[in-house]
Every structure is written in C-alpha cells, then in structure tokens.
Amino acid sequence: MKKRRSLKRFLVLLILLLLVAGGAWTGIWYIVSGRLITHVLAWEQARQAEGWTIRHDPPRRTGWPMAAGVALANVSLSGGSAYVPGGMRWAAGSITLALDIRHPNALSLAVTGRQVLTIDSGQPLAFQAKRFTGQAALLPGDRVGLMQFAAEDLLAAVPGQDPHQGQVRPASIARLAAALRFHAAADAKAPALAVAAEFHDIRLPPSHMAALGNPSLLAFDLAFSGPVPVQAAAASAAKNGAAWVRAGGSMTLNRFHLGDGPLTLDAQGLFGLDSSLRPEGQITVQARGLGPTLDRLAARHVMTVPEARAMIAVLGILTPASGTGVLAAPVTLHDGDVNLGPIPLLRLRP
Known part of the structure; x- marks a missing residue:
C-alpha cells in the first residue's frame, strides 16, 4: 500500500514538474517570439x-516548442531605386522567420507560395520552389x-520576348545554393558585398542558349570592394554608383563557371565602372568545346554553316597551337x- 502511495506521489510530482517546466518553456518561447x-x-x-515600401498581414507567432518564429503572409517589398536603376518589387505568399531557442544567434527563414520579382518597368518574373529556405x-x-539560401525544384515562368503577346515560357532549376555577406564599414580594399551562387541542372525555355543543351552547372563568386556611400539610400543609383567609383570601388570576379552541353x-x-558607369577592366576567359558548340548551333539553325x-x-x-582546343584569352572592357583579345565583340551604351 505504501509503495502505491509513493508511486502515486512520485507521478503527481513528476506531472507537476513537467507542467512547471512546460509553462516556463512556453513563457520563454513567448518572450523570444515577441x-x-x-x-x-x-x-x-x-x-x-x-x-522602401513593405506590406504584409499582421505577424503571427509560430514554431512552438523548439523555435520562436513569426509568420508573415502576403508579403510585398518595393523600392530600392537608390541601388537598382528604376527600383524593384518582390512579392511572396508567406515568409516564416524563426530563432532556435537553443541557438538564438541563428535566424532561419522559409518562403512558401508563389514569388514574383519585377525590376524597373520590366515584365514580372514569377517563380515557385518546392523548398526555399535561408539562414x-x-x-x-x-x-x-x-546569409545563406537554398532552393529545390524551382520553377519559373520566363516572360516572352514580345511583352504585348503576354506569353511565358517555363524554366526550372533543380537546386540552388547562394551566400551573401554585407559589410557596410568596409574600406576601399575590403569587400563590402560578397555574393556566391550555384545553379544545378538548369532547364531553359526554347532559345538560342537552349540550343546547346541544358546547363548542368552555373556558378559565380563576385565581390564588391569599397566603402558604401554615406546616406546612400537618399540618392539615386547613378549618384551612389558615381560616389562608389570615386571612393575606389571595384568588382572582383573570383570565379565564373558554366557547363552547358559541349x-x-x-x-x-x-x-570597375568608368565615368559613365559602364564596366571597365579585364576578365580572363577559358573556354573548351567551342568547335562542337558552333557546329551544334549551326545544326540547329541558330547560325548558318558559313558563319560557324x-x-x-x-x-x-x-587558340594556342597545342591542339588542346582550349581558348584562353582576355576580355577587356x-x-x-x-x-x-584583339577582336571587337560589342559596344556598351552609356
């Protein structure tokens, strides 16, 4: 009998402790999410x-018990003409921001639903991913x-070349991984903004580029060095660009890789940028498979056989006379x- 009473008291005490611990944990969760x-x-x-103009539905707490999160639905963000000529607009179905209570210095995010991106007065680009997350x-x-981002099975509706026809063409990316680091106090030699990204298994809509096949990998690593102009948000993109050039700003392409068919x-x-804000500098390019690429473009009627x-x-x-078929030449701007090399390709408008 005494054993049953002791067991009963133990269970009651355990339940009370669990209730107290749960209540305390819920209180912590509520404070952190707030x-x-x-x-x-x-x-x-x-x-x-x-x-900037930011709109969304009222924030809603989410993520209990392990994550203190906030969910925002019907999100839209527009503006940025100080950084992007003409500005931009981005909209998403919902965004969830969360902090792991055990690791409060790491913020995670998840975007769900349809996203739409519009640059300047261009046509909107709509896309959606099976999974779109970030940290x-x-x-x-x-x-x-x-900041790091990842996406899987991203499907986009690429606007057609004729905006009056309203046609869109599907494109997809199997996997996307990107990283971004911003340092506003950087000097002329330190990277103020570093961006790296990889796009795996890209499927393009019918186009001249798609005539080569579907790129298996597109990757780049780009760093912008130089101090961010003071009060940059109060100026236009052109003024900010000119101030950045005067302060010694430059861009370093650490890596670019494209694997597309042959x-x-x-x-x-x-x-960097010249006085007209056009790219100026030199890029070293190595290309393999140019001969088969041109043959394929001719076979698919992107160009004529004599042109190829x-x-x-x-x-x-x-190309060096080594017979390797590798083109190594500088691209100067x-x-x-x-x-x-010595061959003119095109001229950029001011």
Missing part, C-alpha cells in the same frame, strides 16, 4: 525610412552577418568597348 516580432518591425521601419547569423547591434566556360578578373566556319577560323587565331 522580441523577434519587435526586431522585424524595427527592421521594416528602418527600411521604410530609406524609401542568417545575427551579430551584435541587430546586424546580420553571413561548352565549358571559366572566367575570373577585376573590373568563319567563327571557328577566328577562334583558331586565338574599356570606354564601352568589349573585346575578346
């Missing part, structure tokens, strides 16, 4: 002071460190002219 909502709203106010390191002073293209280089043979003859001048 602070996250406060930080999100403060971030939005700071961006709105810079000229960001939270630094002291509500600053954000390294063509493999690698590049790296250093360039003429280009092969020109490339033979630039100066005064609006783009040259591949």
Whole structure:
C-alpha cells in the first residue's frame, strides 16, 4: 500500500514538474517570439525610412516548442531605386522567420507560395520552389552577418520576348545554393558585398542558349570592394554608383563557371565602372568545346554553316597551337568597348 502511495506521489510530482517546466518553456518561447516580432518591425521601419515600401498581414507567432518564429503572409517589398536603376518589387505568399531557442544567434527563414520579382518597368518574373529556405547569423547591434539560401525544384515562368503577346515560357532549376555577406564599414580594399551562387541542372525555355543543351552547372563568386556611400539610400543609383567609383570601388570576379552541353566556360578578373558607369577592366576567359558548340548551333539553325566556319577560323587565331582546343584569352572592357583579345565583340551604351 505504501509503495502505491509513493508511486502515486512520485507521478503527481513528476506531472507537476513537467507542467512547471512546460509553462516556463512556453513563457520563454513567448518572450523570444515577441522580441523577434519587435526586431522585424524595427527592421521594416528602418527600411521604410530609406524609401522602401513593405506590406504584409499582421505577424503571427509560430514554431512552438523548439523555435520562436513569426509568420508573415502576403508579403510585398518595393523600392530600392537608390541601388537598382528604376527600383524593384518582390512579392511572396508567406515568409516564416524563426530563432532556435537553443541557438538564438541563428535566424532561419522559409518562403512558401508563389514569388514574383519585377525590376524597373520590366515584365514580372514569377517563380515557385518546392523548398526555399535561408539562414542568417545575427551579430551584435541587430546586424546580420553571413546569409545563406537554398532552393529545390524551382520553377519559373520566363516572360516572352514580345511583352504585348503576354506569353511565358517555363524554366526550372533543380537546386540552388547562394551566400551573401554585407559589410557596410568596409574600406576601399575590403569587400563590402560578397555574393556566391550555384545553379544545378538548369532547364531553359526554347532559345538560342537552349540550343546547346541544358546547363548542368552555373556558378559565380563576385565581390564588391569599397566603402558604401554615406546616406546612400537618399540618392539615386547613378549618384551612389558615381560616389562608389570615386571612393575606389571595384568588382572582383573570383570565379565564373558554366557547363552547358559541349561548352565549358571559366572566367575570373577585376573590373570597375568608368565615368559613365559602364564596366571597365579585364576578365580572363577559358573556354573548351567551342568547335562542337558552333557546329551544334549551326545544326540547329541558330547560325548558318558559313558563319560557324568563319567563327571557328577566328577562334583558331586565338587558340594556342597545342591542339588542346582550349581558348584562353582576355576580355577587356574599356570606354564601352568589349573585346575578346584583339577582336571587337560589342559596344556598351552609356
């Protein structure tokens, strides 16, 4: 009898302890999620002071028990003409931001539903992913460190070339991985913004590029060095670009890789902007499989056979006589002219 009473008391005490622990954990979760909502709203106010317009449904707590999160539905963000000529607009079905209570310095996000991106007055690009997630390191002073993003089975509706026809063409990316780091206090030699991304198994809509096949990999690693102009949000993109050039800003292409059918293209280089804000500098390019690429383009009627043979003859001048078939040549950008070695390619408008 005494054993039963002791067991009963133990179970009652255990239940009480669990209730107390659960209540305390729920209180912590409620406090942390409330602070996250406060930080999100403060971030939005700071961006709105810079000229951005942000709209969404009222924040809703989510993520209990292990994550303190906030869910935002019907999100739209527009503005950015200080950084992107003409500005941009982005909309998403919903975003969930969450902090793991055990690791409160790591912010995670998940985007669900249809997303739409519009640059300047261009046609909107609609896309949706099976999974679209991200992580960001939270630094002291509500600053954000390294941000990483990943997506799977991303399907996009690419606008047609004729905006009056309203036609869209499907394109897809099997996997996407990207990283971004922003450092506002960088000097002329340090990277203020570093962006790297990889796109795996790309399927393109019918086009000249798709005539080569579907790229298995597109990757780049790009760093923008130089101090961010003071009060940059109050100026136009052109003024900010000019101020960045005067301060010694430059762009370093650490890596570019394209694997597309028979063509493999690698590049790296250093360039900046001239007084007309056109790219200026030099990029070293290595290309393999150019001959088979041109033959395939001719076979698929992207160009004529004589045009392909003429280009092969020109490339033979630039390709070393080692017989490797590898083109290694500099691409120079100066005064609006783009040259591949000694061969003019195109001229950029000011």
